């Protein structure tokens with residue numbers, strides 16, 4: 314069987330398809346460099362549908378790069394609450410400050426300069442430079458690697474840096490002059506809605522079917538090739554929600570490391586059962602009204618999995634606390650203190666419980 318693949322036809326079909334099928338997304342409305350940057354950072358590790366409300370709220374609150382540079386850490390953490398990977402937002406603030414000081418309050422206009430900013434890697438720099446400034450450079454993410462692996466029937470391991478480098482050159486060679494913005498967005502879009510991961514790609518509606526080598530060889534289900542990821546480390550945690558009347562005890566995490574500076578309920582990094590907790594409270598002379606077991610929860614970070622079991626401890630008296638510990642009521646939990654996604658399930662349980670007590 315003669316395999317067909319024509320570069321020019323592939324690009325033309327892709328752009329034509331994108332022109333007709335591009336989804337309406339809030340950041341596509343006015344693709345300034347700031348809008349593209351915010352959306353691309355939010356989209357790392359998060360689905361488009363989940364990002365939309367966060368993006369709109371963020372842009373309403375901080376419509377310009379300078380407003381981001383001058384925003385307080387608390388406001389930023391609150392706007393990011395629920396998106397996870399909080400280092401992304403601290404890097405964005407740092408990058409915004411650098412832009413205010415060194416780039417006249419704008420993101421730099423070139424791929425090379427963008428790459429020098431904190432939190433901006435080759436993918437994000439490529440996305441901003443191509444979409445906002447139409448620079449001829451590609452933005453290689455998982456979608457692009459998947460589409461091109463199948464399109465060219467490449468068995469290279471897409472998790473390897475050498476493959477990404479190789480694909481950068483290949484993808485750029487398909488990119489037409491002055492159309493890099495549409496081209497990059499078209500491949501990403503195709504990878505998200507047609508040449509999808511985890512299951513059969515929708516080849517019957519794909520504009521590239523005629524030129525796709527994997528499709529012609531019947532190999533679309535076996536590609537892309539990627540080495541299995543290392544298993545995540547599992548850590549057991551016990552979360553204690555100490556409440557007194559309508560307040561809960563919080564702890565502010567260290568200023569470095571995982572979930573830096575964010576607030577958590579009392580979080581012990583081992584699995585404790587109810588008997589051990591009761592004995593611990595009695596030996597410390599902490600009087601309590603009740604201890605209730607809460608549902609277990611599993612939270613996945615990139616390399617670690619937290620297996621959390623939680624207990625609600627209703628105290629008879631409020632414990633005096635200082636330094637990084639504090640008591641917070643429901644409105645402070647909602648508007649002031651940022652509770653990371655890992656603990657949101659328990660926050661919701663607590664808010665429902667308080668609400669029921671009031672009504």
Ligand code: SF4
Nearest residue numbers: 508514516519525533
């Ligand atoms: Fe992907 Fe199928 Fe299109 Fe090939 S034909 S690019 S495998 S969706």
